[in-house]
Amino acid sequence: MSDVAISLRHVSKRFSQNGGPAAVGDLTLDMRRGETVVLVGPSGCGKTTTMKMINRLVEPSSGTIEVDGTDILKQNPVELRRHIGYVIQSIGLLPHRTVRDNMATVPKLVGWKEGRVEQRIDELVEIFELDRELLERYPAELSGGQRQRVGVARALAVDPPVMLMDEPFGAVDPIVRERLQDQFLHIQEELRKTIVFVTHDIDEAIKMADRIAILNKGGVVEQYAPPEEILREPANNFVKQFVGVERGLKRLALTNVSEIEVEEGPVVTSGTSSEDALKEMERFDFHWTAVVDEGELKGWVDVPSVKRVRTVSEVEPRPFSAYVTEQSTLREALDSIVTSRTHVAVVAIEGQRYKGILTLERISREILS
């Protein structure tokens, strides 16, 4: 099997016969297997049209589209669609069918036996952490977030290798959206589907994409690259403008703390003498030090409090108001730095095990690299 799952070659789409502007002029794009490609751009850039040509809800005017090496224009469109997952913004759950029947839609269309359908629904309930009680409900009885999850679960029902998602998290409030995005990223990590994801929101694109295609009017690809590269080296002014301000901050959001080396900071145990503790703080030119017992982060003590005692154990360490974990993004670490009085982010891994610290200098070095 080749590395390319979806290949568009000189694809165009004209909706009006009499030579009006093409929705998509001449688009060539390869999408790799297991990657999430986000098509992003202003309205009228043809991103949705491009996506719909892949399952032939829109017929291309010219060009070829291959999915897994097969020319889809020579396939039966109904058969094709049954093997490509499809999620739209409004989700389009069938209002007259229960959640269970909605999820069973495609398995039944392709003729699965009842038992197999039931088994698959059980799996989907597990993957999407759905409440089993919801299965017998109608879509009107679900919250926005639940509907969205059911819609994505339904699209995955027959385990299609390719998924098309048109602003799938667009219809919910920002907090729910973030949760759904995180959950989906987590699921995708396991499933490694080839996903074509359409959005107008560059932040969503940066978050979800392995590769972003920034489209301009008429389906012109201005840049096609991983998010990090688009933020670091926008190909032209259009991309620069579309990506917007805070490119540096957005890049920080792409990197996890675990991916960079944390710094060493002052650490003492509760058994340390105050003399040694003061030396430790002096060594780093800090006026406080972390207290760690058997690897576990207890809190911090400062110079005045240590000066009054003989060993650190006589001082009750004060808890850190915030610390970051290895899964935190550098952007979150930065936030922690600028909001803490000490201007340092303390890094702890699971179970409050002390790892090190991050400073502003360390993070800005990351942006400039």
Place this chain on the structure above:
Amino acid sequence: MIVAQVEGAPFIQWSWVADRTDVVLAKLLEHVQLTVIAVVIGLIISFPLALWAYRHKKVYPPITVFTGLLYTIPSLALFALLVPYTGLSLETALIGLVSYTLLILVRNIVAGLDGVPADTKEAALGLGFTKRQLLWRVELPLALPVILAGIRVATVTTIGLVTVAAFIGKGGLGYFILLGFDRLFPTALLLGSVLSMAFAVVVDGLLVWTERLVTPWSRSRKLVTT
């Protein structure tokens, strides 16, 4: 049958009714039959017309103009016009009755189908429904409440119109109304009217109940958020 309101006799003569229960039942049955057959034939004709209009918007105006014209013909005149061709027959009654159902049924079927949300249809096509599956499994079920509302109006209208067909001898309970009118006999007049109205109310209730039964999704339960 010679009857007349006798001076001093009670306004409603229950004994007169009691003596004729077999006739009352026969006429009621005829009324039910005429109504059911007319509405069923009406549906059989309007369904393909409505589908055609739904798929090809251009034919919708001529269809509504034609069925609308039928609807405006005074019922008495329509039956009278048909008699030379089809006689004092069941067909005459049915042709008239069916004509009046068409406008209501076609309009409601088209409105019901038009009311199906576009994104639901698009999602269904995207999942791999064929056009036919889309129609039978998505569009028609979702249009059902509006279609049933049309059937209700058509049926109740037909029940009233059946009585007019009494003038050509096929009027169900209209028989009593005509009789009471001819002989100035309130008992018969009231018997026909009240039974016809009661029948209409019962059928209307049955159809409302049917609608609830076949569209369980529109009775939303409490929203649960998790």
